[in-house]
Amino acid sequence: MSVIDELFALQEQDATIKEFQKQVADIPKRRAREEAASDSHRAALEEAKAQLAEGDARIREIEESIETSRANVAKWEKVRAGLKSEAELRGMTNQIERAERERKDAELRLEHARAIVAAARESVAAAEAQCAESEAAAKMYIARLNVRLAETQRRLAEAQSARAALVSPLEAPEKRQFLSYYERLGRRFWPVAVRVGASSANCPGCHMALTASKLQEAHRNSLLADTPEKMHTVSCDYCGRLIFK
Numbered sequence: 001m002s003v004i005d006e007l008f009a010l011q012e013q014d015a016t017i018k019e020f021q022k023q024v025a026d027i028p029k030r031r032a033r034e035e036a037a038s039d040s041h042r043a044a045l046e047e048a049k050a051q052l053a054e055g056d057a058r059i060r061e062i063e064e065s066i067e068t069s070r071a072n073v074a075k076w077e078k079v080r081a082g083l084k085s086e087a088e089l090r091g092m093t094n095q096i097e098r099a100e101r102e103r104k105d106a107e108l109r110l111e112h113a114r115a116i117v118a119a120a121r122e123s124v125a126a127a128e129a130q131c132a133e134s135e136a137a138a139k140m141y142i143a144r145l146n147v148r149l150a151e152t153q154r155r156l157a158e159a160q161s162a163r164a165a166l167v168s169p170l171e172a173p174e175k176r177q178f179l180s181y182y183e184r185l186g187r188r189f190w191p192v193a194v195r196v197g198a199s200s201a202n203c204p205g206c207h208m209a210l211t212a213s214k215l216q217e218a219h220r221n222s223l224l225a226d227t228p229e230k231m232h233t234v235s236c237d238y239c240g241r242l243i244f245k
């Protein structure tokens with residue numbers, strides 16, 4: 001293999017490594033998004049439960065007021081039975097009638113509150129079902145993501161050790177300049193090494209026009225590819241990518 005082929009093979013391997021690294025970084029983010037979705041269903045369930053509890057409390061409050069009103073009326077009826085004067089009788093009767101009107105209002109409110117609670121109970125049941133469903137789905141998805149993460153990490157480690165075998169021929173003194181240029185620029189640009197098409201005069205990386213002498217140098221390098229000691233790095237004046245013909 002010529003130094004050019006070796007360099008492109010290394011670059012291809014690094015593209016694979018980058019892709020695995022991206023996936024390894026991305027999987028925990030997807031897992032977190034899935035967990036957040038489950039959290040939002042749980043929050044909806046808590047909200048529905050709170051509304052139900054509020055409705056139940058409201059019902060108890062109305063029932064107590066109805067009970068109190070009934071007890072008062074029973075007590076006042078006994079008092080009224082012992083009253084003698086017309087004015088006192090009328091006063092007590094008014095008091096009893098007012099209490100009964102209020103109790104009837106309370107019974108209407110009670111009916112309304114019970115309808116609200118029945119609806120709230122249905123909401124809780126629906127939210128519970130949705131929560132269980134989304135948690136089961138999330139659990140399965142997360143389990144799959146974990147398997148995938150382990151698999152990707154394994155393949156990444158493999159790719160990294162395969163890389164070492166691709167680097168070592170480029171560490172020969174006559175090829176070293178290409179490797180160090182590649183390693184240095186690879187931290188900022190991707191890809192580093194580019195091939196200019198036969199009919200093109202532009203840098204495939206930044207698309208700027210390359211001078212005739214630059215193209216000539218690149219062409220010369222390709223003719224000398226098997227004698228790397230006679231080659232030198234040819235790079236784009238604009239982006240710095242390594243240019244090959």
Ligand SMILES: [Zn+2]
Pocket residue numbers: 203204205206207208236237238239240241
């Ligand atoms: Zn360029």
